[in-house]
Amino acid sequence: MSYKIAVLSPVAWRTPPRHYGPWEQVASNIAEGLVEKGWDVTLFATQDSFTKGRLEAVIPAGYEEDNEADAKVAECLHISYLMEQADTFDLIHNHFDFLPLTYTGFIKTPVITTIHGFSSFRIIPVYKKYNTGNNYYVSISNADRHPELTYTATVYNGIDSHDFSFNETPENYLLYFGRIHPDKGTFEAIQIAKKAGWQLLISGIIQDERYFDEKVAPWINQDDILYMGVAGPHQRNQLLGHAAALLHPIRFHEPFGLSVAEAQFCGTPVIAFNKGSMPELIVPAKTGFLVSNIEEAALAVADLPRIHRRHCREWAVKNFSKEKMVDDYIAVYKTILENP
Amino acid sequence: MSYKIAVLSPVAWRTPPRHYGPWEQVASNIAEGLVEKGWDVTLFATQDSFTKGRLEAVIPAGYEEDNEADAKVAECLHISYLMEQADTFDLIHNHFDFLPLTYTGFIKTPVITTIHGFSSFRIIPVYKKYNTGNNYYVSISNADRHPELTYTATVYNGIDSHDFSFNETPENYLLYFGRIHPDKGTFEAIQIAKKAGWQLLISGIIQDERYFDEKVAPWINQDDILYMGVAGPHQRNQLLGHAAALLHPIRFHEPFGLSVAEAQFCGTPVIAFNKGSMPELIVPAKTGFLVSNIEEAALAVADLPRIHRRHCREWAVKNFSKEKMVDDYIAVYKTILENP
Numbered sequence: 289m290s291y292k293i294a295v296l297s298p299v300a301w302r303t304p305p306r307h308y309g310p311w312e313q314v315a316s317n318i319a320e321g322l323v324e325k326g327w328d329v330t331l332f333a334t335q336d337s338f339t340k341g342r343l344e345a346v347i348p349a350g351y352e353e354d355n356e357a358d359a360k361v362a363e364c365l366h367i368s369y370l371m372e373q374a375d376t377f378d379l380i381h382n383h384f385d386f387l388p389l390t391y392t393g394f395i396k397t398p399v400i401t402t403i404h405g406f407s408s409f410r411i412i413p414v415y416k417k418y419n420t421g422n423n424y425y426v427s428i429s430n431a432d433r434h435p436e437l438t439y440t441a442t443v444y445n446g447i448d449s450h451d452f453s454f455n456e457t458p459e460n461y462l463l464y465f466g467r468i469h470p471d472k473g474t475f476e477a478i479q480i481a482k483k484a485g486w487q488l489l490i491s492g493i494i495q496d497e498r499y500f501d502e503k504v505a506p507w508i509n510q511d512d513i514l515y516m517g518v519a520g521p522h523q524r525n526q527l528l529g530h531a532a533a534l535l536h537p538i539r540f541h542e543p544f545g546l547s548v549a550e551a552q553f554c555g556t557p558v559i560a561f562n563k564g565s566m567p568e569l570i571v572p573a574k575t576g577f578l579v580s581n582i583e584e585a586a587l588a589v590a591d592l593p594r595i596h597r598r599h600c601r602e603w604a605v606k607n608f609s610k611e612k613m614v615d616d617y618i619a620v621y622k623t624i625l626e627n628p
Numbered sequence: 629m630s631y632k633i634a635v636l637s638p639v640a641w642r643t644p645p646r647h648y649g650p651w652e653q654v655a656s657n658i659a660e661g662l663v664e665k666g667w668d669v670t671l672f673a674t675q676d677s678f679t680k681g682r683l684e685a686v687i688p689a690g691y692e693e694d695n696e697a698d699a700k701v702a703e704c705l706h707i708s709y710l711m712e713q714a715d716t717f718d719l720i721h722n723h724f725d726f727l728p729l730t731y732t733g734f735i736k737t738p739v740i741t742t743i744h745g746f747s748s749f750r751i752i753p754v755y756k757k758y759n760t761g762n763n764y765y766v767s768i769s770n771a772d773r774h775p776e777l778t779y780t781a782t783v784y785n786g787i788d789s790h791d792f793s794f795n796e797t798p799e800n801y802l803l804y805f806g807r808i809h810p811d812k813g814t815f816e817a818i819q820i821a822k823k824a825g826w827q828l829l830i831s832g833i834i835q836d837e838r839y840f841d842e843k844v845a846p847w848i849n850q851d852d853i854l855y856m857g858v859a860g861p862h863q864r865n866q867l868l869g870h871a872a873a874l875l876h877p878i879r880f881h882e883p884f885g886l887s888v889a890e891a892q893f894c895g896t897p898v899i900a901f902n903k904g905s906m907p908e909l910i911v912p913a914k915t916g917f918l919v920s921n922i923e924e925a926a927l928a929v930a931d932l933p934r935i936h937r938r939h940c941r942e943w944a945v946k947n948f949s950k951e952k953m954v955d956d957y958i959a960v961y962k963t964i965l966e967n968p
Contacts, residue, residue: 390705
């Protein structure tokens, strides 16, 4: 291909991130996946980022990792640096939320924006204003589409299959994996495990201290309810792969449940509350169960033997791999580049 | 004149502000002053703003006054709205700090930016990057100029002389007028008054609660040290006009001391610590005194009879009136418009 693609990553964290940084991670996965397929890719990210493509950077380090940094300054210098050379690219792929859109009225290069979720209804007016001309929006699940916006495609986040190995024979525990926060249903997961009479392992950062202290910590006994702290990449693969099931009793419309896809990559089925993107991520009775409440979830635990773990793996590889994501984005690029 | 001028106000507050909003106030003073002189002015501000020129607005109300608002969304929609129609103006006068600069690489219209002070050294890189091309910087005092930037002019903030009436015969009190904050030297003002044996009236918002509790409140007895709360426009004129002197013992390099100019408008001399813009605002021994410490300030109080209050008024009207500011900006505009 001779097309020149600019991938605009956020500058909150390095690309790829050292630990946390989900948008930077997706931007990196796309940039590297395109390079592997021979595309001419320029990654706009922090100066300490790395890519097998070309790196363009004016901000030394992620503003979340740099005491000297001012987020607003970093953002506008980073974005304007790309926009001021927009005409040297055939396509810009924006992973930086809404601010770059407000520079697109001045450039002719088409801009694809992956909307990685809406932080607030207050940002909708920007997306509405720029839902036109050379702007194209991609949703990360059908569930996350805003009814007042027009989208070009849904492309699911893609996972590097090297990070999650298939495990045929699980151990006898259920897993909660994610931020400790009321939205994520840590308390509900504990109740499901108690009701089903299973051991529960809990892994994740404590995002809501008060919730942890009041609703989670009182149940932790390191016997049937265990808190494992935060897992690095290796432990994450172990925890997810050896679980009999991942419990995902969310209380919000999650745009895309990354751990739900990751668990299935390991062959681990998922019991999830039927909200947000869950129906797109789980095939009921084949790769997990979609339930409405704690009682139904506890009953689903008894049904786990009906699930073939290989089906979970196959479904995840087919739909949520990095390769699938890159192929889907290439299809979007071609639609725009070849049908201007 | 047939030139079309766009004045870009911030959208933190209404233009002009109801109470607080210093940058919005200056933007308003300039816009209205230009209209009075027959210029074609479009004010870009919140929708609840008003002007005798044309109002262009996409943000309903200042984000500091509107619970529904998101500051970042309001800022980028407001700025891009002007920039996307930049070519319909002969000149843009920016009062909105650094963010608009990052859109100027796409437009041909000259942009004058009044730098109303640097909130942090972290914003300097943006000013450095855009100190070129069709961008022109104006400082609000010579003292506030950053050594690495090039400026077109210094224009002092202009005060509406209707708001401050001359008073020949003051009462026997000293005045502290401003935010209660260590930078502003509230504690030092108290010590000066004590040492000089004068009554001190203190007026201003309590910006630093702990500083107020620990360093200011213990001295307040409503006898010789009085706290008057926050003054509205009428009381402000009364307090400033009837003071024997304004004490301004600042501990930082204040870019422009608005109350220092306002006091002199009323005929009230100012005793200030010799920092920042103070040497540009005060004529020593003629409109006040520049001192180095509490002792010198207390001695200066004894010298107050040497000051003719009419000289203070004359100096302020000549240098810090709205009319003077507008004339100075018109001179800057003409330099740019007529020598492209």
